[in-house]
Amino acid sequence: MSKIAIEITNRLNKRKEEFCTFYNSGNAWQTDWTKLLKTIITKIGHEKDYFVSTGGLKGIADEGEWLYDLVWSKLNHSGEKQQ
Numbered sequence: 001m002s003k004i005a006i007e008i009t010n011r012l013n014k015r016k017e018e019f020c021t022f023y024n025s026g027n028a029w030q031t032d033w034t035k036l037l038k039t040i041i042t043k044i045g046h047e048k049d050y051f052v053s054t055g056g057l058k059g060i061a062d063e064g065e066w067l068y069d070l071v072w073s074k075l076n077h078s079g080e081k082q083q
Helices: 003-014 016-024 029-047
Strands: 051-054 070-073
Touching (some): 003 016, 003 029, 029 051, 029 070
């Protein structure tokens, strides 16, 4: 498994109680679960100097999602490569 995959897995495991709380709440837990998951992965991407595109995280992600739910890239808003 890659170092990044291991890091993501470790960070998610550290927050597993929050995920369980959403699941056991009886509310529409999928929305809260997905937002927390995307927030954690977005922050890791930013720490690694990636431009992050994902929906539902206005003010956290750099822009809305593409075809995929969450994308890390080295492209900025104009589509130019970041240095």
